[in-house]
Structures are given as structure tokens and as C-alpha cells.
Amino acid sequence: MSLKDIISPFNAWKRAFEKPDTIVKPLSERDGADLYRGFHTNDIEKCIGCGSCEEICQNASIDLVDVASIQAKSGDSGLRPLIDYGRCCWCALCVDICPTGSLKMSNDYTWVTDDSDAFRFIPGVDKKKWDNSEKGYKSFKEAWLVNPNREHASEKAPDIRKHDFDEYAEGFSDEQALVEAGRCLECGICIQACPTHMDIPKYISAIRKGNLEEGLRIMYETNPMLEACGRICTAKCEDVCAVGHNGKPIAIRSLKRYIGDKTFRKKDEIMDLKPVQQTGKKVGIIGGGPAGLTAAFYLRRLGHAVTIYEQHDKLGGMLKWGIPDYRLPADVLQREIDFIIRQGIDVKYNVKIGKDISFDQLHKDNDAVFIGVGAQIGSDMPIRGMDTEGVYSGVEFLEKVSKGEKPFVGKYAVVVGGGNTSIDAARSSIRLGANAKILYRRTEQEMPANREEIREAKEEGADLMILSTPTKIEKLPSGGLKIECLKMELGEPDSSGRRRPVPKEGSEFYIEADVCIMAVGQKVEPEFSESIGLKVTKWGTFEVHSDTLRSNDKVFAGGDCQTGPDDAIRAVAAGKTAAYFIDKQFKG
Amino acid sequence: MKPIWNDTQEYDLKSGKYVKIWQGPQHPGVTGNMSLELLLEGDEIKWLKTHVGYLHRGFEKLMERRKFINCFPIVCRICVPEPDTNEYLFAAATEELSGIEIPERAKWIRALNLEMARLAATIMGLGGQAASFGLGTIGQWAVAHRDFLLDSFEELTGGRIYHMYMIPGGVRYDIPEGFAGRLEKTLVKIEKLISDIDKVMFNNAVFKSRAKGLGIIPKDWIEPFGITGTTARGSGVNYDVRKDHPYLVYDRLDFEVNVGTDGDVYERSLIRKEESLLSIRLIRQILSKMPKTGPVRTFIPDILHWKIPAGETYLKAESGRGEYGYYMVTDGSEYPRRVHVKGASYTHAMALLEKLGEGVTNADIFGLMVSLQTCPPEIER
Ligand code: SF4
Ligand code: SF4
Numbered sequence: 001m002s003l004k005d006i007i008s009p010f011n012a013w014k015r016a017f018e019k020p021d022t023i024v025k026p027l028s029e030r031d032g033a034d035l036y037r038g039f040h041t042n043d044i045e046k047c048i049g050c051g052s053c054e055e056i057c058q059n060a061s062i063d064l065v066d067v068a069s070i071q072a073k074s075g076d077s078g079l080r081p082l083i084d085y086g087r088c089c090w091c092a093l094c095v096d097i098c099p100t101g102s103l104k105m106s107n108d109y110t111w112v113t114d115d116s117d118a119f120r121f122i123p124g125v126d127k128k129k130w131d132n133s134e135k136g137y138k139s140f141k142e143a144w145l146v147n148p149n150r151e152h153a154s155e156k157a158p159d160i161r162k163h164d165f166d167e168y169a170e171g172f173s174d175e176q177a178l179v180e181a182g183r184c185l186e187c188g189i190c191i192q193a194c195p196t197h198m199d200i201p202k203y204i205s206a207i208r209k210g211n212l213e214e215g216l217r218i219m220y221e222t223n224p225m226l227e228a229c230g231r232i233c234t235a236k237c238e239d240v241c242a243v244g245h246n247g248k249p250i251a252i253r254s255l256k257r258y259i260g261d262k263t264f265r266k267k268d269e270i271m272d273l274k275p276v277q278q279t280g281k282k283v284g285i286i287g288g289g290p291a292g293l294t295a296a297f298y299l300r301r302l303g304h305a306v307t308i309y310e311q312h313d314k315l316g317g318m319l320k321w322g323i324p325d326y327r328l329p330a331d332v333l334q335r336e337i338d339f340i341i342r343q344g345i346d347v348k349y350n351v352k353i354g355k356d357i358s359f360d361q362l363h364k365d366n367d368a369v370f371i372g373v374g375a376q377i378g379s380d381m382p383i384r385g386m387d388t389e390g391v392y393s394g395v396e397f398l399e400k401v402s403k404g405e406k407p408f409v410g411k412y413a414v415v416v417g418g419g420n421t422s423i424d425a426a427r428s429s430i431r432l433g434a435n436a437k438i439l440y441r442r443t444e445q446e447m448p449a450n451r452e453e454i455r456e457a458k459e460e461g462a463d464l465m466i467l468s469t470p471t472k473i474e475k476l477p478s479g480g481l482k483i484e485c486l487k488m489e490l491g492e493p494d495s496s497g498r499r500r501p502v503p504k505e506g507s508e509f510y511i512e513a514d515v516c517i518m519a520v521g522q523k524v525e526p527e528f529s530e531s532i533g534l535k536v537t538k539w540g541t542f543e544v545h546s547d548t549l550r551s552n553d554k555v556f557a558g559g560d561c562q563t564g565p566d567d568a569i570r571a572v573a574a575g576k577t578a579a580y581f582i583d584k585q586f587k588g
Numbered sequence: 589m590k591p592i593w594n595d596t597q598e599y600d601l602k603s604g605k606y607v608k609i610w611q612g613p614q615h616p617g618v619t620g621n622m623s624l625e626l627l628l629e630g631d632e633i634k635w636l637k638t639h640v641g642y643l644h645r646g647f648e649k650l651m652e653r654r655k656f657i658n659c660f661p662i663v664c665r666i667c668v669p670e671p672d673t674n675e676y677l678f679a680a681a682t683e684e685l686s687g688i689e690i691p692e693r694a695k696w697i698r699a700l701n702l703e704m705a706r707l708a709a710t711i712m713g714l715g716g717q718a719a720s721f722g723l724g725t726i727g728q729w730a731v732a733h734r735d736f737l738l739d740s741f742e743e744l745t746g747g748r749i750y751h752m753y754m755i756p757g758g759v760r761y762d763i764p765e766g767f768a769g770r771l772e773k774t775l776v777k778i779e780k781l782i783s784d785i786d787k788v789m790f791n792n793a794v795f796k797s798r799a800k801g802l803g804i805i806p807k808d809w810i811e812p813f814g815i816t817g818t819t820a821r822g823s824g825v826n827y828d829v830r831k832d833h834p835y836l837v838y839d840r841l842d843f844e845v846n847v848g849t850d851g852d853v854y855e856r857s858l859i860r861k862e863e864s865l866l867s868i869r870l871i872r873q874i875l876s877k878m879p880k881t882g883p884v885r886t887f888i889p890d891i892l893h894w895k896i897p898a899g900e901t902y903l904k905a906e907s908g909r910g911e912y913g914y915y916m917v918t919d920g921s922e923y924p925r926r927v928h929v930k931g932a933s934y935t936h937a938m939a940l941l942e943k944l945g946e947g948v949t950n951a952d953i954f955g956l957m958v959s960l961q962t963c964p965p966e967i968e969r
Binding site for chain 2: 004005006008009011012014015021032033034035036037055056058089090091092093096097105137140142143145146147179181182183185186208
């Protein structure tokens with residue numbers, strides 16, 4: 001020890017003369033850092049109540065609760081996260097998983113109150129002083145815990161696929177299916193959006209666990225047409241998928257197809273459906289499309305005797321006659337229908353109700369009747385020349401294609417309309433060797449067809465002419481057609497919310513083509529609806545109770561003949577609903 | 589070999605010669621929630637027993653019921669002064685067992701994070717060491733300077749104490765713009781602090797007289813007691829995981845480990861002072877050597893159902909207190925089968941303290957305890 005050791009400590013005094021680092025009012029003068037993980041904020045308009053935050057929170061701090069001011073709607077559960085700050089550890093995993101980016105954290109970290117219950121609140125609903133804080137932790141793209149990218153099954157190149165009617169899209173490989181299933185948050189937002197409410201998270205979870213058999217059984221609980229739906233469903237579930245808010249939605253439809261593709265060979269064994277107790281009740285089903293088949297399947301499983309009256313020589317309805325093979329191969333559809341029929345369903349082919357058997361007879365012979373005849377007649381346009389040779393209706397054209405009849409398309413085919421039928425007709429004409437042009441009176445954005453299909457049609461060379469409508473069709477001396485058209489403009493939105501097309505003065509032009517396919521809508525066959533004497537709406541569809549699909553005493557109707565032309569999954573949903581209420585009616 | 593520790597000593601408390609007192613678990617001199625049962629004769633400790641168990645939160649068990657991602661926010665809580673080592677080792681163990689390679693830049697950022705944490709813990713430790721001998725001013729300086737570092741942590745990670753930044757796969761997000769410049773200002777301040785500490789603490793008659801010769805750990809105790817870190821290096825054992833089993837980017841950094849000879853409290857403190865300067869040098873090196881751009885996280889698919897193939901691993905890292913280890917067993921499920929945490933001061937803080945404490949005065953026992961870098965939260969996972 002030295003003198004230095006005695007003197008040196010006095011150096012401490014030097015600091016007494018320095019400017020202190022202390023701040024006078026730490027609570028007001030010191031903001032949390034830009035990324036500080038302070039109290040949560042939630043943009044409740046953006047939040048969809050998916051509950052992913054609740055799922056990841058390791059402290060169970062989050063509870064999804066009902067909020068009076070928020071209505072549940074498609075893609076939004078109406079619930080919002082309530083956070084308990086007695087549990088929260090401020091880890092922000094909830095922020096990092098939130099698929100909508102609505103949940104953030106403010107940089108506010110002090111809040112003093114003596115009411116301990118106040119520390120449980122719903123951010124965004126219960127107003128707090130930090131609600132509008134610009135700073136605080138937000139999820140970065142790079143920090144998001146969900147894989148935003150979607151797997152794509154391989155498909156044939158447009159140049160190759162446009163020459164035949166073979167299925168061009170392959171299903172997922174095992175690896176792809178696992179990766180894709182792994183993106184699912186299992187929030188279940190999609191279930192409500194699916195018309196038949198398939199338990200999507202559950203069957204995706206079955207894929208994740210490698211238990212495809214379980215997946216198949218889960219799907220059959222709500223949809224016996226899953227293989228068809230796995231290919232052609234409009235996938236309304238994907239539109240609301242939580243992951244879609246920040247990345248690409250889960251490829252739900254492809255995952256469904258994956259389970260179907262991997263299990264169909266052993267379906268009977270996997271489903272192992274045991275005969276059920278017979279009730280002795282009889283149900284007649286008119287129309288063997290998706291609605292009729294679904295109703296038949298579930299009614300049969302409930303022990304009722306079911307007979308399907310089908311006017312064609314094959315079942316499937318629009319799935320068979322309205323959807324070309326390249327999208328839904330005939331054998332896939334057939335094997336799925338066969339499974340349904342194998343449950344002990346009686347089918348009368350080539351029978352037209354009202355002609356071969358009277359509706360009254362059917363009514364008398366059965367304890368309940370389900371009408372699922374679809375909307376099979378193509379609507380006409382109120383223009384001159386509709387009856388010219390070479391003008392087809394879309395449904396008629398597609399039916400011929402499905403029968404393998406190769407209808408004449410010449411070199412140039414014009415298709416009018418913006419729905420899936422129109423796209424199918426255009427793509428079929430291309431496959432038959434024509435150049436296709438699609439006329440649509442609004443813009444691409446308003447087209448009701450699937451985006452994917454529009455894209456694929458374009459890839460195959462279909463030419464999209466938007467804001468155009470035909471006004472007159474006449475035969476040219478050369479044998480072709482002259483289609484006079486008008487350009488349109490978008491005006492005010494109509495009742496459907498889409499902007500109404502209005503003709504543009506002096507914009508007349510014409511197109512020459514070999515055929516013109518009208519795919520501007522479909523309707524229920526008027527002779528049929530008249531002949532059975534049920535109430536119909538002004539659109540010619542059957543008027544039934546909106547929940548039970550019941551028309552009168554023991555007649556039910558569902559699917560396109562009740563809703564107007566729609567997609568297959570809605571028809572499946574209608575079949576399932578009708579089965580439920582018919583059974584309920586039997587039980588009294 | 590004779591047993592190093594012998595509990596058979598009996599003192600007759602009724603003789604009036606001895607008094608038994610408990611210090612802790614609530615006592616300003618104890619470094620956390622643990623307590624010392626002391627038997628004193630006058631001012632001298634005749635017999636000493638350490639008691640832990642006041643802070644047991646069962647993290648290891650909790651983890652067995654938590655999905656891997658849900659363990660990420662809890663592991664940091666195992667050690668308050670330097671939580672980052674836990675974050676790193678937990679993440680690294682999951683990555684190793686699942687075969688995930690983290691991006692290059694993430695490795696550098698992790699090393700930066702670890703050195704910042706070590707620096708914060710070391711200077712606070714120095715402050716605590718000084719304060720335990722009554723030099724409270726240094727304690728206050730140290731805590732304030734640690735706070736500047738916590739500001740940097742807040743900026744980098746969004747949290748001051750528990751950072752939750754080293755997520756499995758890398759780090760959560762990149763370093764903010766201009767961060768290095770702001771951190772450098774803090775480093776300069778800390779350098780000045782260390783030079784002041786040098787004058788006021790290490791060249792101080794009081795500190796020297798109390799710390800020199802106190803708690804001498806002979807070199808041959810190091811192995812049987814399992815002592816590591818600065819405590820071992822103070823007794824002349826040149827062992828540092830960063831050097832001997834380099835992880836992250838330590839093999840690409842240029843540094844020498846500080847080793848002492850005397851093995852007493854003074855020597856250990858001195859090593860820690862050098863250690864904080866080393867951390868400052870390492871931080872600067874990391875910032876200048878790290879790749880300037882690049883990804884910072886390897887994406888882990890299906891994080892909510894993340895399954896890790898069956899396996900086991902033991903990973904270690906050098907924390908401010910010594911070798912820190914994570915032993916993880918996985919069974920292919922979504923949950924760790926077993927996680928065992930080896931806290932660095934576990935080996936120093938109980939048996940060794942009991943041995944060293946005999947003959948020390950009651951006033952010096954806390955100085956001794958701090959010098960062993962006892963950290964009850966890490967002893968009890
Ligand atoms: S994760 Fe986001 S969107 Fe989902 S409920 Fe929580 S805050 Fe709302
Ligand atoms: S910050 Fe972490 S602990 Fe808090 S609510 Fe979010 S996930 Fe739960």
C-alpha cells in the first residue's frame with residue numbers, strides 16, 4: 001500500500017463537476033425506444049379475430065372475447081384479443097405472428113392506476129393514451145413467423161396443355177403438401193366462409209401429422225364431393241385465409257385434392273362405412289348433380305332409402321356436363337360418385353320428371369322429395385341474330401365437349417360473358433383448335449370467374465376484350481359470323497356493388513368469327529318448374545325457406561335451381577342442409 | 589484425496605461463545621434471493637451454510653410443457669444480469685438438433701449482443717464489488733453506465749432487461765440504422781468509467797486492504813469445484829469457452845484471455861475490469877468485421893408445430909460468470925423432452941462459498957460472495 005492508494009480515490013470528486021446524465025422528469029422526458037415493446041395497440045378494423053396471438057402466447061395472457069361493437073362476418077370472427085398484463089411478459093410473439101399486422105406494441109411503458117382489473121383490457125376497444133403511438137414494436141416482414149409463400153403444384157405448360165383435354169394440373173407432392181400444411185395457423189377463420197363448413201384446419205392438421213386417412217374421414221363429414229372440389233372448388237376459404245392478409249393464402253383446395261388423390265384407392269377400407277339401421281322412409285331426389293348426390297349420401301347414411309332420378313345417362317350434373325375434363329377428369333368424378341352410390345342408393349337414369357314419371361307420382365311414392373336439378377339452360381341475350389347458325393349457348397357447348405362430340409369451332413371462336421362457363425368455353429375452343437376471344441362488358445376486375453382461371457386462359461392464348469358487348473349477330477356470305485359490338489364504359493355501381501356498364505356512343509365495331517358462344521347466364525328449365533307447380537321467384541328459381549330449403553309439406557329444393565347459377569360447393573352445402581332438415585322432418 | 593468439504597464440525601451454541609445468524613434471502617448484501625446461515629465467533633465466521641430454494645421457478649420443467657417457440661421468451665428469465673447467454677444457448681441447441689444453419693450476419697449480431705450483455709453485467713458486477721466494501725459511489729456509477737447499455741439494448745431489441753432477440757433461426761430483425769455510432773458513444777463513456785474505477789477502486793487503500801488476500805482460491809481447487817470463468821482465471825487457469833471451444837464468430841476475432849495469479853478477491857476484480865475492456869474491444873471488432881448486409885434469420889416453417897428430431901446435445905458458452913451450458917434432449921415431438929441448464933455460478937456459489945467463508949469476517953462475506961459472482965436465479969432454474 002502506498003500514499004498513492006490514499007490519494008487516488010479522491011479522483012471521484014472530479015465527477016462532481018461534470019454535467020449529470022440524470023434527467024429531471026424521467027416519466028415525461030424519456031420516450032421508449034422506437035422498437036420498445038410496451039403496451040399493445042390493436043387496429044380493430046384490421047384485426048380479424050383469428051386468435052393466432054392467443055395461440056402463440058406462452059403466458060396465456062390473451063383471450064379472444066366478444067366485442068359488442070364488432071359484428072362477426074365472413075373472414076372475421078368478431079372476437080378481439082383481451083390482454084392480461086398480469087401475465088404478459090412483453091415478448092411480442094403475438095405481434096410477430098399476427099397475420100393482419102393489426103397487433104402492435106406502443107413504446108409506452110408507464111401507466112399507474114390502483115385498479116388492478118384495469119390491467120386486463122382489449123387493445124383498440126378500450127381506449128388508452130398510447131393508442132395512437134407511432135412508435136413501438138411492429139412486426140417486420142423479416143420477423144413474421146409465418147411462411148408467406150405458397151407451394152405451387154406443377155402443371156403442364158400452356159403450349160402443351162392447350163392441345164388436349166387431359167388434366168394439366170398435378171397434385172402436390174408429399175413434400176409440398178407438408179410444407180403447405182405447415183403454413184396453416186389453424187385459426188379456423190376459413191370454416192365459416194366455406195359454404196358447407198368443412199373443418200379445414202382439422203384436415204390440414206391431419207396432413208401435418210401424416211394421417212391422411214383421418215383427413216379423408218374429416219372431409220366426408222361435410223363434403224362427399226371432395227375430390228371434385230379439390231380440383232374445381234371456387235375456394236372461398238382461401239379468400240378469407242388469415243395468412244392471405246400478409247402473404248399468399250394457404251392452398252386449401254390443393255391440400256384437399258392431395259388427401260383425395262392419396263386415399264381414393266383405399267377409400268372403402270378407410271371410410272369403413274357400416275350399414276346403418278333402416279328407417280323405412282323413402283326420399284326421391286330429382287337431379288344427380290352435386291346437390292342431389294350430397295343429399296343422397298347423407299340421407300342414406302341416416303338410414304333412409306334414396307332414389308335419384310337423373311335425366312342423363314350419367315350422374316354428376318354440372319360437374320359432369322359443365323366442367324371440361326382438363327379441369328375435372330371424368331374418371332375422378334366417376335370414382336367419387338361411385339363411392340356415394342355404393343352406399344346403397346338407387347339411381348334411375350334417363351328419367352325426366354314431368355315426362356317419364358309425373359311429379360305427383362314421385363310426391364306420392366316418397367316421404368320427401370329433394371329437387372336439385374340445377375340451372376341447366378343457357379340464358380339468351382336480347383339481341384338480334386341469336387338463332388343464327390354457329391351461335392351456341394355455353395352450357396350446350398360444354399355439354400357437347402364433355403360428351404366428346406367435338407362441336408365445330410372453326411378458326412375463330414368468340415365467347416361472350418365473364419363467368420367460369422365463359423372461360424371454360426374459351427379454353428375448350430382453344431383445345432378444339434380455335435383462337436378464342438372473350439367479350440366481357442365490364443373490366444377484368446369485375447369478372448366473376450376465378451382469377452386463376454382467367455390467368456390460365458390468357459396463358460393459353462385466350463384474348464380478353466373487356467368493356468365490349470355484342471349487339472347483333474349475322475351470317476356472312478362466306479359462312480362465318482359477323483358480330484356487331486359496342487364499347488362500354490363503367491358507370492355508377494349497381495346493387496351488386498359492381499360498376500354498371502353503359503354503352504359508349506359511336507363506338508360500334510364488329511368482329512368476324514366462325515362461332516359465337518353465349519355464356520351470359522343460366523336458368524332453371526322453365527317447363528320443368530312450371531310442370532311441378534312449386535312457387536318460383538321472378539328469376540325462375542324455386543322459392544324455399546332460406547334455412548331449411550323446404551318448399552312445402554315434404555318438398556325441398558337446393559343448389560343452382562334455388563340460388564341461380566352458382567358453384568359446386570354451394571350445391572354440396574345445399575344437399576347437406578336438405579339432408580339434415582329432411583331427416584329432422586322425419587323425426588318430427 | 590481428502591474430502592474438500594466437511595460438514596461434521598459441531599459448535600456448542602449453548603456455550604455463549606457463538607452466535608448463529610441468517611443473512612438473506614432479503615438482505616442488501618446478498619446477490620439475490622438466497623441466504624447464508626452463519627455461525628460467528630465474535631466477528632469471525634466459524635461455519636457457514638448456503639441455502640437456496642427461494643427463487644425456484646421451475647423453468648426446466650416448464651419447458652417440457654412448452655412448444656419450442658414458447659420457450660424462447662422464458663429462458664432469458666433464468667438469469668437477470670445477463671439473460672442473453674440463455675437466449676443464445678437455447679436457440680443454438682434447437683438449431684443444432686434440428687439441423688438449422690443460421691445466416692452469417694446473424695452469428696455476428698448474436699456475438700455483438702452477447703458481448704454487450706457481458707459488458708453490462710461485468711460493470712455492474714464491479715460496481716457491486718465496490719459497494720460490498722462500502723464504496724457506494726462506484727456502485728452508482730456502474731449502475732448508471734449499465735443503464736446506458738440498457739438504452740442500447742432497448743434500441744436494438746425492444747427490451748431493456750429481457751431482450752428476447754436471439755430467436756431460434758437467428759435474430760428477430762436487423763440492427764437499426766446508425767446503431768453502431770450511438771453504441772460507440774456509450775462505449776467511450778464506459779471506457780472513461782473504467783479508468784475512473786481504476787483510480788478510485790483499484791488504487792484505493794480501503795479496497796486493497798479488504799480485497800487482497802480475501803477468499804483465495806488455490807489453483808488446484810478449480811477442477812474439483814468445477815470453477816470456470818473469471819473466477820478460475822483469477823487463480824491462473826487459462827480457460828475461456830470463447831477461446832477454447834469457439835462458437836459463433838469468436839474464432840474470427842482477435843483477442844487474448846486475461847489470466848491472473850493471486851486468486852483472491854482483488855485479483856478476480858482486476859480480471860473483471862480487464863474483461864470489460866476486452867468486451868469493448870470485441871464489440872468494436874465485431875462491428876467492423878461483420879458483413880454489412882445479409883439475412884439475419886433462417887425461417888423456421890410451421891413454428892407453432894415445430895418438431896425437432898430426437899437427439900441430445902450439450903452446448904456451452906462463456907458468460908460473464910463462466911461456462912454456461914444447455915443440455916437439451918428432444919424426442920421428435922413439438923416439445924423439448926428435457927432441458928437442463930448449467931448456470932455458471934452454480935458451482936461457485938454454494939459449496940465453494942461455504943469452504944471459503946470459514947475464517948472470514950462477517951463484514952467481508954458479502955464482498956467474497958460478490959467476487960464469486962453468485963447469481964441465485966441461475967442456480968435455481
Ligand atoms: S393475431 Fe392479429 S388478427 Fe388475429 S386475433 Fe390476434 S390481433 Fe387479431
Ligand atoms: S407480448 Fe408475449 S406474453 Fe404478452 S401477450 Fe404477447 S405473446 Fe403473450
